Amino acid sequence: MKAAILNEMGRSRPYANSKPLVVEEVELDPPGPGELLIKIGATGLCHSDLSVVNGDRPRPMPMVLGHEAAGEVMECGPGVTDLKPGDQVVMAFVPSCGSCLPCLEGRPGLCEPGARANGAGTLLSGARRLHFQKKPINHHIGVSGYAEFAVVSRRSAIKVDATLPAHEAALFGCAVLTGVGAVVNTAKIPAGCSVAVVGLGGVGLSALLAANLVGAGEIVAVDSVQEKLDVASGLGATKTVKAGSATAKEVRDLTGGGVDFAFEMASSVPALQLAFDITKRGGTTVTASLPHPEHRFSFPAVLLAAEERILKGSYLGSCVPARDIPRYISLYQRGKLPVDKLLSEIISLEELNEGFDRLADGRSIRQVMAFR
Numbered sequence: 437m438k439a440a441i442l443n444e445m446g447r448s449r450p451y452a453n454s455k456p457l458v459v460e461e462v463e464l465d466p467p468g469p470g471e472l473l474i475k476i477g478a479t480g481l482c483h484s485d486l487s488v489v490n491g492d493r494p495r496p497m498p499m500v501l502g503h504e505a506a507g508e509v510m511e512c513g514p515g516v517t518d519l520k521p522g523d524q525v526v527m528a529f530v531p532s533c534g535s536c537l538p539c540l541e542g543r544p545g546l547c548e549p550g551a552r553a554n555g556a557g558t559l560l561s562g563a564r565r566l567h568f569q570k571k572p573i574n575h576h577i578g579v580s581g582y583a584e585f586a587v588v589s590r591r592s593a594i595k596v597d598a599t600l601p602a603h604e605a606a607l608f609g610c611a612v613l614t615g616v617g618a619v620v621n622t623a624k625i626p627a628g629c630s631v632a633v634v635g636l637g638g639v640g641l642s643a644l645l646a647a648n649l650v651g652a653g654e655i656v657a658v659d660s661v662q663e664k665l666d667v668a669s670g671l672g673a674t675k676t677v678k679a680g681s682a683t684a685k686e687v688r689d690l691t692g693g694g695v696d697f698a699f700e701m702a703s704s705v706p707a708l709q710l711a712f713d714i715t716k717r718g719g720t721t722v723t724a725s726l727p728h729p730e731h732r733f734s735f736p737a738v739l740l741a742a743e744e745r746i747l748k749g750s751y752l753g754s755c756v757p758a759r760d761i762p763r764y765i766s767l768y769q770r771g772k773l774p775v776d777k778l779l780s781e782i783i784s785l786e787e788l789n790e791g792f793d794r795l796a797d798g799r800s801i802r803q804v805m806a807f808r
Contacts, residue, residue, distance in 0.1 A: 437464055439583035440788050441568060443498045446491035451789040456489050459786055465565040467513030467587050474588055477602025478806040479581030480504035481791050482610050483703050484726060489792055492728040496557040499574040500566055503529040505581030506605035516590050525593040526609045528757035529577040531560040532591050545752030554578060560589040582788060582805060594761045603782055603804045608761050611802055612775050615642025616764055617753015618724045620650060623697050627651030630695040632687060634711045635702025636664040638778050638802035639724060641671060643699045645773055648672030656687055656695060661798045684713040694719060705731045720746040778802045
């Protein structure tokens, strides 16, 4: 099958010239016990993939990237009895074992065996099913969706409505799961509160849609790209602010001292600092982004107590994917969560490098690689 292989991180930009992702003919083993063979329909381009390409999120090389994916079950490995060929599934980027303490607590995004497998570049079983010229290729967080087919753990796959187009279904595997989940699960924002979203990519705009859905009274959208601010206005933002040197003061002035909840979705420490600075006394700052692990964030510790400030992380949107992905899809199908408006371009497997240039430049909201 065809797959896009990343052999080394940190190549220079533009990626259209340096071509970090190379489409090759690779071998894929059949599914093992508890695994599925998936025909990939579509896979999104996400900052979590870009952070591996540029080296911000170190992973073992070589690797087939792509984690925000949807596809059709082609074959079930031994022991898989609750899915069948022909089912459409969306992949969750953390396979949950179901038996470790975080899983038992209802926090599958923090699954300990899943985290170890993702860090090692294997499936949940510890296996690598991808090979190039008889050498193993690492899996990207249990999915490796930039390929015609994928073998994944059953614990990575959520059955969804088969009538949903794959390029729309894929968005629910990361952008929607992370952004909507951060609002409704991590922050649990009440109706009527004030919200700011810093960073208006697919995840940030999903958070904005969720804030609008649950009845936030004021929604401030912040980004450095005017076109994204214009999109945010059409999706429910009540105010938009172009990021710059005076952004924090402008937002505080607009909101009477800051917002109740600020969400940072830009994968940068300066953006997190901005989100913290525009959160009011007694408010909550939530981050769902993944900056370089060596980057540090600091603030006056006294604020946590003196202003009763809350700083929270959100991974996988604090979701239970088997519960939340079908719920969010139902909301979309009922017109309450218009995530299709986040889709910027549909591209081919061979156009991934150019797509990641657009993503890195902030020139797109959500691109999807699809097989047409």
